[in-house]
Amino acid sequence: MEKNVIEDVFGTKVFNDDVMKEYLPKKTYAALKSTIENGEELNAEVANVVAHAMKEWALNNGATHYTHWFQPMTGVTAEKHDSFLSAESDAHAVLEFSGKELVKGEPDASSFPSGGLRATFEARGYTAWDCTSPAFLREDAIGTVLCIPTAFCSYTGEALDKKTPLLRSMEAISKQAVRVLKLLGEDDVSSVSCSVGPEQEYFLIDRDQYLQRDDLIFTGRTLFGSMPPKGQELDDHYFGAIRERQASFMKELNEELWKLGILSKTQHNEVAPAQHEMAPIFDTANIATDHNQLVMETMKKVARRHHLECLLHEKPFAGVNGSGKHNNWSLITNTGKNLLRPGSAPYDNKQFLLFLSAVIAAVDDNAALLRLSASNPGNDHRLGANEAPPAIISIFLGEQLEDIVEQILANGTATHSNKGERMDIGVQTIPPIKKDATDRNRTSPFAFTGNKFEFRMVASSMSVADANTVLNATVADVLQSMADKLEQADDMDKAVDELIHDTLKEHQKIIFNGNGYSDDWIKEAERRGLPNVRTMVDATASLVDEKTVAMFERQHVYTRTELEARAEINYEAYAKAINIEAKTMVKMAAKQYIPSIIGYVTSLAESINSIRSACPAADVSVQTELLTKCSSLLAEAQKALAALREADNKASAMEEGKEQAEFFRDVVFKAMADLRTPIDTLEDMVDKTYWPVPAYGDMLFEV
Ligand code: ADP
Ligand code: MG
Numbered sequence: 001m002e003k004n005v006i007e008d009v010f011g012t013k014v015f016n017d018d019v020m021k022e023y024l025p026k027k028t029y030a031a032l033k034s035t036i037e038n039g040e041e042l043n044a045e046v047a048n049v050v051a052h053a054m055k056e057w058a059l060n061n062g063a064t065h066y067t068h069w070f071q072p073m074t075g076v077t078a079e080k081h082d083s084f085l086s087a088e089s090d091a092h093a094v095l096e097f098s099g100k101e102l103v104k105g106e107p108d109a110s111s112f113p114s115g116g117l118r119a120t121f122e123a124r125g126y127t128a129w130d131c132t133s134p135a136f137l138r139e140d141a142i143g144t145v146l147c148i149p150t151a152f153c154s155y156t157g158e159a160l161d162k163k164t165p166l167l168r169s170m171e172a173i174s175k176q177a178v179r180v181l182k183l184l185g186e187d188d189v190s191s192v193s194c195s196v197g198p199e200q201e202y203f204l205i206d207r208d209q210y211l212q213r214d215d216l217i218f219t220g221r222t223l224f225g226s227m228p229p230k231g232q233e234l235d236d237h238y239f240g241a242i243r244e245r246q247a248s249f250m251k252e253l254n255e256e257l258w259k260l261g262i263l264s265k266t267q268h269n270e271v272a273p274a275q276h277e278m279a280p281i282f283d284t285a286n287i288a289t290d291h292n293q294l295v296m297e298t299m300k301k302v303a304r305r306h307h308l309e310c311l312l313h314e315k316p317f318a319g320v321n322g323s324g325k326h327n328n329w330s331l332i333t334n335t336g337k338n339l340l341r342p343g344s345a346p347y348d349n350k351q352f353l354l355f356l357s358a359v360i361a362a363v364d365d366n367a368a369l370l371r372l373s374a375s376n377p378g379n380d381h382r383l384g385a386n387e388a389p390p391a392i393i394s395i396f397l398g399e400q401l402e403d404i405v406e407q408i409l410a411n412g413t414a415t416h417s418n419k420g421e422r423m424d425i426g427v428q429t430i431p432p433i434k435k436d437a438t439d440r441n442r443t444s445p446f447a448f449t450g451n452k453f454e455f456r457m458v459a460s461s462m463s464v465a466d467a468n469t470v471l472n473a474t475v476a477d478v479l480q481s482m483a484d485k486l487e488q489a490d491d492m493d494k495a496v497d498e499l500i501h502d503t504l505k506e507h508q509k510i511i512f513n514g515n516g517y518s519d520d521w522i523k524e525a526e527r528r529g530l531p532n533v534r535t536m537v538d539a540t541a542s543l544v545d546e547k548t549v550a551m552f553e554r555q556h557v558y559t560r561t562e563l564e565a566r567a568e569i570n571y572e573a574y575a576k577a578i579n580i581e582a583k584t585m586v587k588m589a590a591k592q593y594i595p596s597i598i599g600y601v602t603s604l605a606e607s608i609n610s611i612r613s614a615c616p617a618a619d620v621s622v623q624t625e626l627l628t629k630c631s632s633l634l635a636e637a638q639k640a641l642a643a644l645r646e647a648d649n650k651a652s653a654m655e656e657g658k659e660q661a662e663f664f665r666d667v668v669f670k671a672m673a674d675l676r677t678p679i680d681t682l683e684d685m686v687d688k689t690y691w692p693v694p695a696y697g698d699m700l701f702e703v
Contacts, residue, residue, distance in 0.1 A: 009255055047129075140301065168556055168558075169468070172472060173472040176480045183483060189335055194332075198327050212693050213694065220313035224680060227319040237275070239268055250276075313460070324379075325460050358475055389516055393445050395511050397513065408504055413501070578669060590641060
């Protein structure tokens with residue numbers, strides 16, 4: 001029988017377990033495995049042998065170069081290629097790759113954001129091999145490149161990237177979860193890993209149209225544009241049949257991802273026209289994070305092969321839904337047990353209830369920080385705008401768990417759990433189906449979905465590293481204090497019951513099962529004292545508050561210096577993003593919209609003059625009315641353009657930091673809206689042949 005394409009291509013470009021077995025001596029394989037699985041240190045000798053094997057495998061597969069592939073604080077990945085060519089080669093080529101080159105790299109790091117962590121005179125930065133995330137071959141126009149996932153740090157050991165803190169947080173949560181499990185009698189568990197499944201939303205539009213819009217090219221989103229008569233109101237795009245052009249994109253995307261060992265699983269059309277989603281099967285947090293970066297990169301690349309452009313921005317089009325990334329998260333022991341699986345009798349599953357209450361406490365104690373971990377300038381357009389979760393963090397547990405929580409709060413422990421019932425849909429030929437005990441709540445930012453939590457705030461274009469670093473570190477911190485308490489207990493059963501009860505009691509205010517979009521909830525949340533952080537700039541403060549610094553330092557995930565640097569980078573990143581948007585608007589208005597509108601009003605004036613001279617009695621009231629209205633909107637646009645220029649110049653001259661970011665948000669951002677309004681109104685009045693860029697209707701529906 002012929003092999004299915006998935007079996008045929010899956011993992012063919014990955015230095016995975018099968019390849020390691022084939023290329024590595026048994027002893028080296030065992031040593032590497034124990035580093036990967038048990039976190040044991042990797043010695044130089046093993047690294048050398050692995051490097052040799054990796055080189056052989058890469059060369060056998062046509063590679064000419066290798067690169068340390070890392071994730072600086074820009075949020076995108078970075079790489080610098082080296083060929084395997086060695087210095088000694090003169091007459092003929094000698095190909096080399098040593099253990100040293102595998103485990104350590106030294107890119108010139110001076111141009112990456114460091115938030116002051118690395119003075120420019122000490123530009124050195126090091127990349128270090130993360131052997132727990134498999135190396136892979138990237139094949140494209142450049143040839144084949146061996147990519148080695150690495151962490152990136154400064155000369156003094158500070159993390160300059162998103163991977164290092166994530167790896168530290170994984171160690172923290174493993175350590176504390178194992179402590180708690182041992183106290184509960186789970187002696188065979190030696191490590192706990194955090195599993196992550198990120199659902200990736202994106203838009204696909206025609207590349208020719210994309211290339212006509214400077215706003216999409218420079219900022220990833222449209223800064224002007226009026227809504228077409230039809231948007232997403234019919235819900236006909238959601239889960240709709242996938243059209244041929246998009247389907248051929250998805251087919252190729254899947255094959256490329258499967259080759260890289262990425263478990264691409266679901267694909268469907270999303271709510272907004274031209275919007276789609278892809279979700280992989282979950283994996284260990286650092287691998288899932290690396291894979292998600294590759295997913296985004298591959299989407300962009302494959303789209304271009306189909307003359308499409310993939311937009312990953314959180315809000316490419318005003319007026320229809322934007323894109324997010326649902327971050328599914330759970331904890332799984334090395335013995336294969338999912339710690340967030342409630343089992344058949346959740347009321348009596350003390351281990352589950354303890355871990356559940358730890359997550360509830362962590363989210364409640366760190367709501368603002370969690371909000372920050374999902375913040376970028378683009379996501380400010382979504383959170384709280386009735387399409388994405390609200391900016392207020394709350395937890396949805398579903399009916400069954402909520403009932404158990406209520407029992408515990410009332411009586412100290414729970415005595416029963418509601419079962420999922422059978423549902424008869426009234427058709428003879430369709431057998432009754434079993435209902436889940438939890439329904440779904442689409443409006444919740446943090447929802448329990450059966451055997452995992454789904455953090456739904458994450459921005460579509462962002463790395464999932466930050467969100468998972470915060471989740472792991474904060475839950476680890478709660479587990480640490482739980483373990484400390486339980487270690488003092490005389491009667492373990494009683495102590496566990498009390499701990500679950502007390503934790504839920506203290507943190508029940510974060511649980512909310514209702515409609516997160518309603519105005520009532522905003523008021524109710526305020527009454528409960530839950531933070532409602534509206535913008536990324538506001539959220540950034542939570543990174544450096546004393547409570548957060550102490551928590552991260554306790555868990556050895558970030559030092560104070562690293563946090564202060566990240567806050568700086570955040571303010572700068574925000575200011576830079578808005579500055580680019582403002583400048584793009586100025587350029588488009590000055591060079592495209594205003595000249596085109598002048599062309600149109602001139603044609604109206606000429607029409608009035610020539611009609612009048614040909615036939616003085618003719619009615620030119622339509623042209624006159626249009627001319628008057630368009631001219632006055634044109635004047636409004638010109639005034640707004642001058643105001644935006646001035647605001648942006650003022651903002652750019654300010655010193656970088658919090659105040660500058662706030663000025664961009666409060667003044668420049670507002671000036672941008674003031675310019676957009678008259679231009680969008682004009683778009684609906686001006687002859688289409690005069691309009692300089694493709695309209696929303698063209699881009700969203702003509703793909
Ligand atoms: P939905 O849109 O209904 O939420 P999807 O199938 O789009 O469902 O995505 C669910 C995601 O959750 C997938 O990536 C899946 O692999 C992931 N997931 C399932 N179980 C776990 C788990 N235990 N830990 C982390 N992620 C999980
Ligand atoms: Mg989904």
